[in-house]
Amino acid sequence: MSQTTARRVRLAAIELFATRGFHGTGIRDLAEAAGLSSATLYHYMGTKEDLLVSIMRASLDRLVAAARQVTADVPDPLGRVTNLVALHVYTHAEQQLETRVVDGEIRALSPQRRPGIIALRDEYEACWQTAIDDGCDRGLLRPSSRSVARLALLEMCSGISRWYSPTGPFTLDELAERYIEMSLGLLGAPGPAAKPDLGPVRAIVAANWPD
Numbered sequence: 001m002s003q004t005t006a007r008r009v010r011l012a013a014i015e016l017f018a019t020r021g022f023h024g025t026g027i028r029d030l031a032e033a034a035g036l037s038s039a040t041l042y043h044y045m046g047t048k049e050d051l052l053v054s055i056m057r058a059s060l061d062r063l064v065a066a067a068r069q070v071t072a073d074v075p076d077p078l079g080r081v082t083n084l085v086a087l088h089v090y091t092h093a094e095q096q097l098e099t100r101v102v103d104g105e106i107r108a109l110s111p112q113r114r115p116g117i118i119a120l121r122d123e124y125e126a127c128w129q130t131a132i133d134d135g136c137d138r139g140l141l142r143p144s145s146r147s148v149a150r151l152a153l154l155e156m157c158s159g160i161s162r163w164y165s166p167t168g169p170f171t172l173d174e175l176a177e178r179y180i181e182m183s184l185g186l187l188g189a190p191g192p193a194a195k196p197d198l199g200p201v202r203a204i205v206a207a208n209w210p211d
Contacts, residue, residue, distance in 0.1 A: 005034075008035065009051070010055060012030055013025075016029055018100045018101050021104075022105045027042060049109065049110060052105060052108065053109065053117065055098070055101060056101070056102050056105075056106070056117050056120075057116075059099070059102045060117065060121060060124060061120065062209065064127075067084060067124055068127065069208075070084060070087050071131065077132070077134040077138065078140055080131035081128075081131045081183065082196050084131060086179075087201055088158070089157055089160055089175060090172065090201065090202065092160050093160050093175070094205070094209065095161075095209060106118065106121070125154065128150050129146070129150050132146050132150055140189055142188030149186060152186060153183050156182070160179075173198060173202075176198055177198075
């Protein structure tokens with residue numbers, strides 16, 4: 001399968017899985033959306049679950065890599081939290097369908113395939129937990145529960161994938177700044193003393209999600 005065809009199959013699967021759900025999408029639906037015959041699609045992609053796992057793994061691999069990049073060489077835990085919030089907001093707003101598939105369809109995976117994807121998700125969340133724990137240990141953050149705070153922040157930031165529109169009243173940078181302010185407030189930290197420089201995070205997102 002050419003790269004062009006492979007990308008067409010991937011994009012068709014992401015859109016269908018995000019809008020209809022994994023179990024609500026049939027092989028025939030995928031083939032029609034990708035402009036292929038069912039036999040050709042099955043031959044190249046393997047099972048429908050193989051395709052879902054491939055999408056999830058590629059997305060989470062990029063997210064983990066980006067999380068490490070935005071937190072590398074940032075000694076201040078508040079700065080790491082700020083960058084992680086911005087990263088999550090940018091990716092979930094700009095990759096709305098892909099992130100909705102990753103966030104919402106893990107339950108559709110078989111018991112044999114689920115642990116590998118959950119391990120990647122946990123690796124990403126560990127970047128958040130490390131920053132939160134460091135901030136708490138230094139007395140900079142004061143959430144009532146560190147792990148609940150992590151889950152609450154991720155859920156709040158993920159929600160942007162369900163409603164963000166580039167034609168809305170706020171730019172994505174403005175929304176990222178507001179999410180950062182709310183996240184630091186939830187963690188018991190003061191708001192940022194100055195407007196955060198989100199340019200480096202933007203650049204990392206562009207490098208990891210070039211298309």
